Amino acid sequence: MTNLYLVVLCLLIGIGLQWVSSLPKDAPKSLNTYLIYVVLPALALLYIPDTELSLDLLLPVLTAWISFGLSWLLFANLGKRMGWSKATIGCLIIVPGLANTSFIGFPIIEALYGEEGLKIALMVDQAGSFIIVSSIAIIVASLYGQGKKRKRDITKKILTFPPFLFFLIALSMNIGGWHFSGTIHEILSAFAATLTPIALVAVGLQVKIKSDTISSPHLWIGLGFKLILMPAVIFLAYRFIAPPESLIYKVSVMETAMAPMITGSIIAINHDLNPKLASLLVGIGIPLSFGTLVIWNLLVG
Template sequence: MTNLFIVVVFLLVGIALQFVKQVPTSTAQYLNKYLIYVVLPILALKYIPEIDLELSLLLPISSAWISFGLSWVLFGTLGRKFNWKKSVTGCLIITAGLANTSFVGFPIVKALFGEEALKIALLIDQAGSFIIVSSIAIIVASIYSEEKKRKRDITKKILTFPPFIFFILAFVLNFSNIQFTGNIAILFDLIAKTLTPIALIAVGLQVKINMDAIRSKYLWLGLGYKLLLIPAVIFLLFGFAFRLEDFVFKVTVIETAMAPMITGSIIAISHDLEPKLASLLVGLGIPLSFFTIGFWYWVVG
């Protein structure tokens, strides 16, 4: 559980740095750019070529797609019905629709279910969450951004988005059975290890917790969806309708119950989709998820 402790520590470090006058106000923006243009592409090249794609694992992978799709339907509908700002709707779709299936998800499922669970968690993350955040989340961000964009501009933004480019390249490497070894693999490992501290510090720098923020109905709608509603949907769907194999079922439910994905919040922030709300969904969602994950672990038995 050391990794969980590290998650909390770096989040608190980011929050503490807000009160250090020597830290420039633009620090979080630069950290976000580093994550998008360096870390995410490297993660694609590091993990995707190693994935052993099997049809039997399509169901757990689909949990990430169901989560994001339902988020788009639900918050898109509520946004139109109650005339929300487009930026609020887009922020909720992206941030609440994506689970933190990797650097929070991996250590949790390993602690709860053992090393074998990491194989399932990796597929859910890479073939589910990572694909979505690298492509569809960009479409949503472009649609709901206040800046009007043509379809041609949206397509260009996806095709020129570094994580998406390297995601496609990584799949080519997977199909070609090519993996990086030696010094390149060591370099990729070093860069990948910076994801957790840099991402959490960046989020911590942008978290502004005050009574107005805590009272925000959008915050609790997003967290209610992410921590309670969508895990319940996956529990019922895969537990009773599809009757997923017990071990895979448990890991899938727990991965779905993770807090909002930091990368998703970065996408929302970079498109000016309610940056404070996006940061708070992650900053408050991660510590709260430790309690709700305990609840879902008890439910799946």
């Protein structure tokens, strides 16, 4: 529960800091840059080398890929029909398409299903959400961002994107049976521990809840997809594949039902994909998800 209190507190601190006049206007962007270039690579090097790869975990891992695929399919077509801007479409594909499977997902899954559930959640995050946000989300951001991008430019952006580059290094370490220990492990852990507070403070700095923003149909369509539609898809589809009483099934549904991923919002904001909407999807989605998660937990038993 401590992690959940931390999430809410950091979000409120970020919102409160908006009233500090001496705070630089580009503070959120600076914090996001630190997260992308330092914290996310540290997370990759810390966890992926020690992650046990298993075919049994393919089903929960696939939930992240299914969610992002359906998000891209739905919002690309709906946005085109409704005449939404490319920036809004890109934002809705990326942010609601990715679940907060780590620092919100991990403590909730561990509290509900213990260490065995946490092991499954770790694979969903590392082999699903983390790979997507480090690669495919960058493709979407490039396609829907400002200006026309060449395929060569998009490929270069992915290959030079620090989290993706360090993911490849960490995956190679996993295959080779290498991992960091001692002082290096402690340093990586220290950087990784800053993800939750800094990311949420950055989001809080950009959340401006007004009547015109809270009534935005884009916001509620995105949150409806993330918190209701996608968990319902996995809830119904996976009942025919995995035993409903199994941890595989329960964790798959619950991880899909998590709030939008903060890292996804960072990608959207850094590519100027409707930053206000990206911040609201996370800023409102996180507290709102605490209520919807209770309902999904009752449904999966």
